[in-house]
Each structure stands twice: as C-alpha cells, then as structure tokens.
Amino acid sequence: MSEGINTEFTSEIKELGVIPIAEQVLARNQEVCGVISNIRDIIVPHTQRRDSSRFFTIVDPSTGTLGGRKIQSFHSQKECLPMGQVGDILICRGLTLSDFQGEVRGVLSARYFSASWTTLSIHDLKPIPEVVTDFIASPKNMAIAKVLQKWYKQTGCPLPPTPGDGSREKSVEKSKNELTYFRGKPFLTTAQIGEGLFAYCNFIGVYLGCRYANVSMTLSLTDFTVNPHTGGATKPSYGVSPDVILLCTLWDEHAENCPKLERGDYIMILNGRRKINSHGVLEISIHGDVLSPVYIQKVIKLSPDDERLDDIKARSNSANEHSKNVADPKNTGEKPSNLLYTESIELKEARSVITSPIILPLTTFLQMQTDGVAGKLYNIRGCVTDFRALDPAEWFLRWCLKCEKYSARFLKTCKSCKNPLSDLKYRFCLFLEDARGDQLYIFCIGSNIYNLFPGLPPSLALESVEMAEQLYARMLKLCPKKDDAKTYLDFRVKCIQGSGPRNLAKYALKDTKFYFE
C-alpha cells in the first residue's frame, strides 16, 4: 500500500492549507482533490426513484497510488455524475466523508448538497473538453492540482491519453450539445425544486401558457409532479390545478429570444434560479447577463420524440390513465391535466419530501441511535415495513389548544378544562428498516405531521368513509408487500427522548410529506 506515498509532496499540499486525503476525518461539505485511480461504470437503477451512481477512487501523495479515498457519487441524471479516466485530476465540492464499516468513504450526492465537480487533464491542468461542467476551480484548487500533477508524473503510473485527440471519446460519455454547459446542474422535477436543495437547476416541462410584463415574461409549465409551494392558490390556471404548475420567469434577452411556444409544447429550461416569489409561489427565473460575451439559449423547445421526455411522458400517461376527462394536450389542445387532484387520490408509488430548508446529511439508524441527543434533528433513509395501530380508526387524537394535551378522538370535551375539543391530529407509528437491515420505529404525531399526506389532513380523513379508505390506502402504499422492490424514503426525525443506559432513544417524524405517484 506504500507505492507513491511521498511526504514531500504531502507537505506541499499541507502548506496550501489543505488536508491531504489520508488525514481527512469524518466531515460534511468538503472539497477534495485527487488523481483518479479507479473509476467504475455508471450504475443506472431500474426505477426512477433511485439515483444513478458511480464509484471511483482518488489518490494523492499522502495515500500513494494504491490507497486513496473511495467515493460513491449519486445523481438523478447519469450525465451529471463525475467523469474522467484513470490519471485525470478530479476536484469535488460538497463531499460528505462518512464512516463505512470503519473506513472513511466519500459520498458525493447532489440531493443533499450542491455537490459539484470537475475533471482536469494531468497533462495541462485544463478541464477535459469532453466533460465540460460549469465548475470554476479556485486558485487553491489549481495550486493543489499542480502538486498532484508533479507527484503523479513521477510515480511512473501510466498517463491517460491527451484530451481532445479523439482517443478519449469512447470512454467519455457525450451528452447533447446544449446540456454540456449545464451538466453540473441537476435536472429536477417541480416537486424536487420545491424541496429547495438546489439554488439552480434544469427543468423539462409542458408549456401551458404565458403572461407578459415590461421586460419579462412568465411561462406556466407542468411536469405532472406536485408543487409544494402554491401560495395557497386553488383556482386552476390554463385549466390546470396550481398544484402542478411551475412558473418560469424569463428576463431581458431570454424573454426576447424565447422560442415561439404553443400550449402542449415540450420545453427545456437550463440553469433556472429557484425562488419563492412574493405570493409564496415557487418559480424558477432566468435573468439576463449583460456581461456575458456570448448569449446562451436557456429556453429550448424539444421535439416531441426527444428521449429526454420519457420521464415526463410516463408521468403524463399515468396521470391520464386515472383521469377521465384528461387527454394528451398535444393531440387535442384540451386541458393537459387536472390530474393533480387525482394524483393525490390514485396511488402508484410512494415518495417522500423533506419540507424543511435545513439541510442535513443522511444518518444510518445505527449512527442515529448511537448519537441519540434529545431535541436533535436527523435525516434518515429507510423503507416502511409496518405500522401501528393496525386499525386506522385509532390514528386520530383530539388536541386541546388551551391545555396543550391530547384526548381520545371520541371525547367531545377536554377532561381538564371542559372546553369542546375539535382539533384533530394524526397519531401512529411507522416501523422502518434501513439499507443495513437495522430496524427503527418512529412516532408520527400531532402538528409535526399535519400535512404528512398532502391534501388529506386528519379532519378530512375522518369526514367520510371514502376519505378514510384513501388514508388507509396511502398507508398500505407506504409499506410494499414483501416481494415488491423496497421503496426507500427519506424522513426527517427529531429525537424526542435521548438514549439512556436502559432505553433506546425515541424519534418523532417531522417536516416530511408523502406523495404517491
């Protein structure tokens, strides 16, 4: 394991104020530079719910060429995963260093941090033209890259082909031209943009209509996923529920150069900036850039047979199957969808969204149980294996606002203050299992989870038999049958009781919503 370990070059890296790879400890949001010593093929999952992933190892003079940091990268778009060849220099930002069975490993996940990366040629330290991203290397990055270049060249390891000479093309996956500049930005759905984990993103949607202002125009788009920030709007716009509309405001040259669009056209928005506007509505916007020497078209009309539309078409179809009066907007010019009222009713697969803007790293159940500090928040990922109570009639409690106490659902007045009880809350337990096979149960109770099932607050769920059945159906969807593929969901939990010598810590669900699509 000692090949290439070099204390002189390691000291040079330290002098730049950077911790060499071998000395890094568990931490989040780290910037790490190294030479790629191993890079595996991209793994594309069979279901859209999982991210594509790619495993690679980077080395530096502190690790030698046989050691190094193993890094697993995840992204919903395989094109956005790190690329390069053995011998290229890779710079990653937003890396989480976590414990993997006693070994420090890196996780580069665009879902939890704005993870970004670039690949430089070991020959000239320039970005590899075949894998352009919008990552800008800092002077410090470049200084480390110089040290890595000097070190790696003297190790005698074979160098990769020179970039741009054509011999690399086979191993570097090429994407469509217009994606090249924005590859570092993830393609997100409206629901994902709503999660607020990214300031900038790319988006593909169906054009519904447009409003003009002086120097801007605002497009209404849908991609058939749920917008969690509608500012309380309920009135359909362009015949579509506000729940599924994403606004996109174009300014200046982007408004001037917007392609001619007709309702039902598919468009791609590149590098949109996420914001919640003054009405509390989620939108993305594209501002002009007078300083930019080149104009880059960021609103692109896609041909209906473009393969990038597969996801959105699948969502549109599944929505249409469930909705009698909804037709393909492309064929009929009718309402593209009022599915979103139906989407909350017709359940296919479960999905969770963490609604809090606080970003936390993922924790395994074991890590969380070991930590278990009362009041602390954690993000966990697991599949629901069971729930309690088994009888949905027991999933409700009444809450006395005055005494701040729970009472049984059938009680009409609070036992303490004798005031009438009207406020209903959910109360149940979910049993979870994480990818390591560890088990955990979490309490789901009260105002923390009032909106756990969007569109189905506890008061509504008790209003009619149909609604109660819907609630039960959603719960069943959360825990798929044994032979089904496991549905991993993310949960934000709060430790409500710290661990003691005789008890495990207890956790309550918070800031999480379940959607079914």
Ligand SMILES: [Zn+2]
């Ligand atoms: Zn009371």
